[in-house]
Amino acid sequence: MKSNLSGRRFLTVTLLNSGITVFEFLGGLFAGSLSLLSDAIHNASDTLAIILSYVADRISQRPQNQQKTYGYKRAQILSAFINAALLLLVSIFLIYGAIKRFAHPVPIKSGPMFYIALFSTLANFGSALLLNAGAKHNLNMKATYLHLLSDTLSSVGVIVGALLIGWFHIYWVDPLISILVSLYIIKEAWEVLGTTIGILMEGSPKLDYDAIKRDIMALPNVHNVHHLHAWYIDENTVICEMHVNMSDMCISQAEMTYQQINKLLKEKYQIQHVTIQPEVEHGIDEPLFVSTKVERRRYDPHEDEGK
Structure with a gap:
């Protein structure tokens, strides 16, 4: 603004x-x-x-x-x-x-x-x-x-x-x-x-994420939404990216679903920029928020002895 x-x-x-x-x-x-x-x-x-x-x-x-x-x-x-x-x-x-x-x-x-x-x-x-x-x-x-x-x-x-x-x-x-x-x-x-x-610190905006998922899944050909990230660029601009499981279809048909999701998020939730990764089966059972924490294990010097 x-x-x-x-x-x-x-x-x-x-x-x-x-x-x-x-x-x-x-x-x-x-x-x-x-x-x-x-x-x-x-x-x-x-x-x-x-x-x-x-x-x-x-x-x-x-x-x-x-x-x-x-x-x-x-x-x-x-x-x-x-x-x-x-x-x-x-x-x-x-x-x-x-x-x-x-x-x-x-x-x-x-x-x-x-x-x-x-x-x-x-x-x-x-x-x-x-x-x-x-x-x-x-x-x-x-x-x-x-x-x-x-x-x-x-x-x-x-x-x-x-x-x-x-x-x-x-x-x-x-x-x-x-x-x-x-x-x-x-x-x-x-x-x-x-x-x-x-x-x-790219903190998440205060949005009803469960409602966002329900609204998107209510659209035709959408089966799941997962791996969602949302953050502010400034106090008026919200960015969002997500993985969306869709029916197996042509890209031209998928674009219609993209447009519906973008319109929904912009008009109802004031999200200005949306990036969607389309998927069919991959991650279909994953939750909306997926932890990306990397597991660290302690280094064992004896592991290298036989190499």
Whole structure:
């Protein structure tokens, strides 16, 4: 699925986040606010994430070739994995810094903290809106969108913290907000990380495989389905291969059965690419999933003595 991240949007979001990073970093040093500095670090990682996401999106649109027969779609999955992993690492680092700040609280200038956080909230929210359309069906865009959304929430938290510090002088609110926002980011990033790892490890999509077998065997001239494999190329493209036992027939007749199977799998199960190995008797009693585990036996040096 082609993303909606145009060059103009990319440039706008990149410039916005670069400006926010510098503004918050200087403001955090001036106000003595850890949560502002945390926000600045998040925004710095956002800028890198957006650039990586854009590059991966362009690479993924390259056509198939002899070196990449399935194309370059996994470039976006790899980008989403890196972005989610980066979010996790940054969040853990910020939690560590916030815990240290609990032990050694420092006075914070709530006025500058409030206005800087207000500006950052508006800018981050605008950036998130620009990427929102592409985040619903694209893991790469979702990972980048999460970066921006997390910074928006973080900035809102800083605003609340600035108000509480200004009104009640409770400085421990600053590191507390940093921890709460970081924990939320870890939760969201972990889900993206788990999905991308599953795709990169060629994990099977969640399909009703028993129903798939029943539907295929209900077709004319089909007697068994076995040795099935299914995996993702990206989060929207499912590949499937299987052995199908059919009646002994001409290839021209078998092609009609291929077409029926392909239509069934594409329309009912959203499987975009199917490879079928036709068979008559071979494997007719084998189950749908066949283990390919190779049995290893311990090497016996005495076996070679008589040779």
